[in-house]
Amino acid sequence: MRVKEKKARGAMPEFIRKPIVSLKRKPQIIPMIVLAIGFLFYSLNLTHISDTTAKLQLPGMGLSGFCTMLFSMLSFVCFLNAYPHRKKTNIPMLVLMFLMLAVLIVCDVFYLSQINVALTREDPIKIDATTAYIGEAMSMLRVHAIIVACGAVLTMLVPVLRKLLRGINTSLDVEENGQMGEIVLSEDN
Numbered sequence: 001m002r003v004k005e006k007k008a009r010g011a012m013p014e015f016i017r018k019p020i021v022s023l024k025r026k027p028q029i030i031p032m033i034v035l036a037i038g039f040l041f042y043s044l045n046l047t048h049i050s051d052t053t054a055k056l057q058l059p060g061m062g063l064s065g066f067c068t069m070l071f072s073m074l075s076f077v078c079f080l081n082a083y084p085h086r087k088k089t090n091i092p093m094l095v096l097m098f099l100m101l102a103v104l105i106v107c108d109v110f111y112l113s114q115i116n117v118a119l120t121r122e123d124p125i126k127i128d129a130t131t132a133y134i135g136e137a138m139s140m141l142r143v144h145a146i147i148v149a150c151g152a153v154l155t156m157l158v159p160v161l162r163k164l165l166r167g168i169n170t171s172l173d174v175e176e177n178g179q180m181g182e183i184v185l186s187e188d189n
Contacts, residue, residue: 012170021170027161028083031154035079035101038147039072041140048137049111055131056118064107064114068144071107075100079155094155101152108145112138 012020023029046069053061078097082090115138118125127135154161 017170017172020165020168024162024165024168024170026083027165028079028155028158030161031151031158032076032079034147034154035076035151038144038151039076041147042068042072042144045136045140048133048140051133052115052137055134056114056125058114058118061111061114064111068104068107068111071100071103075104097155098152101148104148105145108141108148112141 046065049065053065075097078093078100082093082097084090115134119127119134125131125134
């Protein structure tokens, strides 16, 4: 006997239903994707940071850039260990991840403050066509800090996301075979 799937009016298409079912099972995927986007955004724009560090050469800038890359990777590892498969949330790893995310934001703010020092000192650095990467580094650091903060907030909201996602109906309507009569059990000797 085959069971046929029935598409009711307003039923969700299969290509949308499957990802939502996956998110219902693992809502922590949402903040993980946001943190991965933040890491990729910083990594792919690292040239601006390196050029700015080489141009300004203020104390702590290189260390700040290094710490941002290091803690971006380590916080991602802590995130993956905080939500093990089919086990409860690992709270110490989650706390460690939040500490690393805080360090990321502090490093971004420190680097921005060092750039501001270079732009407002007695002999200031001018942003022109040859030093446009400094302005790009400033905007990139602001966006990175916002992405990391959003990832941290979404991680805190995982229980709320779980409840919200459970409210979405992803069940399939199945049509029963109406022609099936009584099931006759016969005894074969």
